[in-house]
Ligand SMILES: Nc1ncnc2c1ncn2[C@@H]1O[C@H](COP(=O)(O)OP(=O)(O)OP(=O)(O)O)[C@@H](O)[C@H]1O
């Protein structure tokens with residue numbers, strides 16, 4: 001028993017203390033959080049635009065007057081459809097590698113590229129979440145906005161989108177949690193995220209147990225923490241609804 | 243009431259489902275500045291559709307609407323500008339739940355009329371004072387009663403200083419004891435000379451406040467005239483039948 005414990009202690013020192021190896025984990029964690037956070041922001045920005053285009057088209061394609069506006073909207077909707085199909089139909093790792101090795105082959109700011117890649121990926125999922133929020137917002141809200149004289153975009157921006165976002169806030173927070181775990185493939189393109197940090201330590205020390213368990217625990221604690229936050233958020237939102 | 247024609251409606255048509263449903267089937271009438279026009283008729287007769295066509299929330303499939311001299315059914319006309327002059331009040335209030343009441347009142351004047359926030363708030367407070375709700379200005383709207391919400395919705399529309407107010411069954415979603423407070427605000431508005439088009443089942447309001455009553459059935463304007471004339475001496479059998487049921 002004490003043998004086992006001494007071994008563990010030795011392992012711990014080897015993997016985390018010697019040469020300040022714990023820094024691989026903390027700097028990796030920082031990158032993971034950075035990538036996830038900004039990717040979600042990019043995803044929301046993309047998602048809002050796509051959701052507006054798609055729901056506008058769905059609601060108005062039958063009643064819109066023929067003309068340039070309708071053609072542009074139709075083309076925009078088709079582009080959004082293609083984006084959604086491609087992004088949701090291919091693995092995120094493949095997307096990441098294409099963006100890293102082909103599109104940004106000349107850049108070496110890995111974290112930025114990963115943020116962009118995961119943001120573009122997340123946008124497809126966020127778009128559908130927000131579209132659901134827009135569709136579930138009472139049409140009377142839209143009509144009230146239009147009746148005051150707001151144009152279509154103003155009505156969406158000031159009245160519909162804020163309510164849609166509020167109603168899908170928990171789903172967006174969940175998307176953040178999903179993305180937090182998904183970014184663990186970033187190491188494939190030499191980005192030093194949390195997972196890669198643990199893997200680097202393993203590669204140096206030839207002792208896989210502690211580094212990988214540590215990485216898993218850190219993910220788990222973060223996911224549990226954010227899940228708890230989302231739960232609180234949901235309760236807050238529900239109680240402010242009536 | 244003046245003789246100036248604020249809104250001219252000519253042969254208005256609104257068909258749904260490619261002509262299968264004729265919600266409006268050739269309605270022609272004028273609304274004069276300062277006039278209170280009350281629209282009555284059985285359910286499904288096209289009253290809401292008529293009202294919603296006036297500010298193009300519903301796009302007519304035929305006919306023309308001229309508002310303040312402009313044909314607003316012309317595809318090249320910027321309807322958003324004209325809607326600023328046409329306030330609308332809905333059956334279900336449609337206050338914006340994600341804003342304080344004061345923001346509800348001021349967002350359109352600030353964004354569309356380019357008023358300063360202070361000016362818009364001053365105007366809003368004045369109007370809120372008049373409907374007895376000035377103390378609620380900072381709140382979100384949820385803890386209010388239906389009657390309060392509808393009075394606030396009226397104020398929100400008035401903050402744009404419209405030339406005409408359109409009401410679609412403004413008291414139908416209210417508990418009976420709250421109908422009076424909303425009708426009182428509307429009566430006050432009528433006394434102040436506001437042009438109003440009101441779809442309602444409140445025959446008492448039509449009689450007391452209406453300058454003219456339009457009776458609709460099957461998407462057509464069947465009969466129109468002063469409340470006195472329509473209620474005491476209805477000509478068409480449809481109207482006689484309708485009044486027999488509601489009075
Ligand atoms: N968006 C729509 N699509 C298809 N049919 C519609 C639509 N809106 C209204 N209609 C039909 O048009 C007709 C007139 O409807 P409208 O709502 O104007 O009647 P109304 O007089 O306001 O009735 P109520 O007193 O019940 O409010 C009805 O037959 C209705 O079913």
Ligand SMILES: [Mg+2]
Pocket residue numbers: 289290291411
């Ligand atoms: Mg109606």
